[in-house]
Amino acid sequence: MMDVQGKKDAGVLTIAVSGKIDGVTAPELESRLVDWLDQGETRVILDLQEVYYISSAGLRVVLLGAKRLQNKGRLVLAGLKPEVQEIFEMAGFDTILDFYDQPGSAREALLPG
Amino acid sequence: MKKEWPAVIDSVPDICTWVLAEARETGFSEREAERWMLAVEEVTVNIVHYAYRDGPVGKIAVDVNRSASGMTIGISDSGRPFNPLSAPDPAIHTPLEKRAIGGLGIFLARKVVDRIHYERRAGRNILTLRKQLP
Numbered sequence: 001m002m003d004v005q006g007k008k009d010a011g012v013l014t015i016a017v018s019g020k021i022d023g024v025t026a027p028e029l030e031s032r033l034v035d036w037l038d039q040g041e042t043r044v045i046l047d048l049q050e051v052y053y054i055s056s057a058g059l060r061v062v063l064l065g066a067k068r069l070q071n072k073g074r075l076v077l078a079g080l081k082p083e084v085q086e087i088f089e090m091a092g093f094d095t096i097l098d099f100y101d102q103p104g105s106a107r108e109a110l111l112p113g
Numbered sequence: 114m115k116k117e118w119p120a121v122i123d124s125v126p127d128i129c130t131w132v133l134a135e136a137r138e139t140g141f142s143e144r145e146a147e148r149w150m151l152a153v154e155e156v157t158v159n160i161v162h163y164a165y166r167d168g169p170v171g172k173i174a175v176d177v178n179r180s181a182s183g184m185t186i187g188i189s190d191s192g193r194p195f196n197p198l199s200a201p202d203p204a205i206h207t208p209l210e211k212r213a214i215g216g217l218g219i220f221l222a223r224k225v226v227d228r229i230h231y232e233r234r235a236g237r238n239i240l241t242l243r244k245q246l247p
Contacts, residue, residue: 001126022125022126022129022154023122023125023154023158023161024122024123024125024126053147053150053151055151055154055155055158055218055221056155056215056217056218056220056221057158057218059217060214060215060217063209063212063214064214066209067209067210067212067214070209070210083144083147087151087221090221090224090225091205091217091220091221092205092206095206096208096209096212097209
């Protein structure tokens with residue numbers, strides 16, 4: 001129901017998620033994300049192009065990651081489908097997180113220098 | 114139609130799949146049917162995590178009533194008395210550092226249906242969700 005793939009390039013980790021991020025799958029995303037953050041990743045893109053559903057369990061994981069990186073890096077979101085973007089907006093996340101249309105533009109924003 | 118599931122996390126996708134199908138059948142658009150699914154997921158995940166925390170795992174009953182004007186879903190458990198609607202809304206306009214992790218589930222459920230109502234009756238917590246067809 002959910003797949004998570006991480007790819008590191010020039011200091012930026014892109015985490016591509018596909019499927020549903022719900023109460024069943026969110027714990028797996030959380031443990032993968034926490035592992036990466038524990039390993040010292042500080043520039044993270046969550047690529048949600050292939051995510052078609054997210055519930056509060058998924059929002060919680062995104063918030064957790066963004067808070068952990070707040071003073072030492074950045075977590076941004078890319079490629080959200082309109083129906084997923086809408087859920088982030090309902091929760092008021094549009095005012096506290098950065099969203100990009102494409103992972104490519106998110107990468108440019110996160111690249112050092 | 115009423116169905117029952119054990120109050121475990123693995124029941125939630127089954128409940129959601131059923132609700133999605135019922136919403137489509139009622140005539141809701143795909144987007145609105147997914148909102149139904151979100152509301153029901155939030156309520157049932159809450160039951161799984163909290164309702165039977167102090168004792169043996171009980172059941173979640175889901176009662177779907179379709180009509181020409183919309184759909185009403187009653188979701189109930191026989192766990193400890195708890196009104197999820199009594200919690201204050203999370204502060205969604207605070208900056209990232211002050212944002213609380215969690216507490217968004219029922220807030221979202223409230224936003225995506227027209228009406229949501231709680232009652233404690235005959236030893237059960239009953240949440241009733243209602244959404245009209247546009």
